[in-house]
Amino acid sequence: MSFDNREESIRRIIDMEDRIAKCQRCLPLSKCVYKPSFGKGELDPEVFMVFESDNKNTKDSKWLINLRNLIKNELNVDNIYHTFLVRCEPKACTARHNLNNLTDGCSTYNKLLNKDNICFLKSNICSGITVKPSNEEIIRCLPFLLEEMEILKPPHIILFGERVIDYVSKSFGVYELDNHSYFQKKNINFYRASSEESFDISEFTQFKTYFQSVL
Numbered sequence: 001m002s003f004d005n006r007e008e009s010i011r012r013i014i015d016m017e018d019r020i021a022k023c024q025r026c027l028p029l030s031k032c033v034y035k036p037s038f039g040k041g042e043l044d045p046e047v048f049m050v051f052e053s054d055n056k057n058t059k060d061s062k063w064l065i066n067l068r069n070l071i072k073n074e075l076n077v078d079n080i081y082h083t084f085l086v087r088c089e090p091k092a093c094t095a096r097h098n099l100n101n102l103t104d105g106c107s108t109y110n111k112l113l114n115k116d117n118i119c120f121l122k123s124n125i126c127s128g129i130t131v132k133p134s135n136e137e138i139i140r141c142l143p144f145l146l147e148e149m150e151i152l153k154p155p156h157i158i159l160f161g162e163r164v165i166d167y168v169s170k171s172f173g174v175y176e177l178d179n180h181s182y183f184q185k186k187n188i189n190f191y192r193a194s195s196e197e198s199f200d201i202s203e204f205t206q207f208k209t210y211f212q213s214v215l
């Protein structure tokens, strides 16, 4: 990537992250997240990974490093980037639920968490339980992911989990998938992986031959 292109990518990513940080499209979610989950990794990625939303695996740096090393070794690449379909980690929380009941939908925008993950409602560390995002939350957040792909233009994208596969493939106009673990659209090679909780190294054997054939 040329210096000018890299500078332009950095500028556009920072601009997008600024909009994500201020986003209130899913008010209950964004209240309980001090900072939304941004993409991380090299800005000229050979492999771009998409997870559904932040969870105990993706927040575990050891787990992420192992996955990155696995991909580097198996696919013989150096530059990897990962990001999320939904940026504000969805959580089930009784304290927020009760507040919503009292305030008729919790319509004012104030963060309920500080940077140390302390909840203002309970004066204690957040005990919200990570849950799956709703379809509406996915649809609201999806434009950020598509914008990120357009900025970074990765040649290979690994989609983790059925919902990520479903929403991204349809966004690219692919409505029916065959039995293969990969598909190609707009010069991007997409790989269908299990969700990160059940992803297994043996899945790489299915990707690898195709990956090497399109290098």
Ligand code: SF4
Pocket: 020, 023, 024, 025, 026, 027, 029, 030, 036, 086, 087, 088, 137, 140, 141
């Ligand atoms: S999940 Fe995405 S769309 Fe919803 S508030 Fe957070 S950044 Fe905005």
